[in-house]
Amino acid sequence: MAKKQRAKLVVGNWKMNGSIAENDTLLNGLVQRAATLESRVLLGVCVPYPYLAQVQMQLTGTPIAYGVQDVSAYTHGAYTGDVSARMVAEFGVTLAIVGHSERRTLHTESSKLVAAKAQRALEANIIPIVCVGETLDERRAGQTNTVIHAQLTAVLDTLDKDHVARLIVAYEPVWAIGTGQSATAQQAQQVHAVLRKQLTTRGGIRVPLLYGGSVKPDNAEELFSQVDIDGGLIGGASLSEIDFLAISAGSL
Ligand code: PGA
DSSP states (O other): OOOOOOOEEEEEEOOSOOOHHHHHHHHHHHHHHHTTSOTTEEEEEEOOGGGHHHHHHHHTTSSOEEEESOOOSSSSSSOTTOOOHHHHHTTTOOEEEESOHHHHHHTOOOHHHHHHHHHHHHHTTOEEEEEEOOOHHHHHTTOHHHHHHHHHHHHHHHSOHHHHTTOEEEEOOGGGTTTSOOOOHHHHHHHHHHHHHHHHHHHSSOOOEEEESSOOHHHHHHHHTSTTOOEEEESGGGGSHHHHHHHHHTTO
């Protein structure tokens, strides 16, 4: 009997984009056409907080999961502007991106803080998508493996084994995000293999590893066919129903 292929996971990261009207069109299109994808691909969208009520309304009862792009490192209290994992869980959120490079850079988030955020998400029954990735300078200096290893180690050192087993990890080379210059399938696979080894050693199981950074309909299939790439985290292209679905179809 042929070995059953694991379902691929394709998650959209809307970043700070959208409006109620635009979201309505995009979500309706996704819901209608998601049914045409086989069950071997799972879809999700991570949206700005103000749209949680909308996605809850439009996606509840559909196969499309939804989530947020960050959560607070704290549970509650005097943290003006923060939003806790428990709050978003009340909207049926099941996914939370943590440690995206835009937050690490623009909001100077450390790997330790990212680890605390991952922990808060898991405590609220939300699966964190932990992002790791090197800058172009770090890659050129031959530090890619060291950088991503250290970013992931901070998270693995904070979480207990049960929580590690529930993680999703996304490799997003900083130089590939929003630049149109994706990592090659070989470059991505190489780093995914390193992450896989590190995770297997620490958690003992196979957690989903997503690739992110300029994934488009024309490179998705090759990226997703790599042995250690379990799907993608899609930024710009997730705002187009046609592109997002074409990328998802590329994972089949
Ligand atoms: P991109 O972004 O697909 O627009 O490169 C990916 C991400 O930042 O998650």
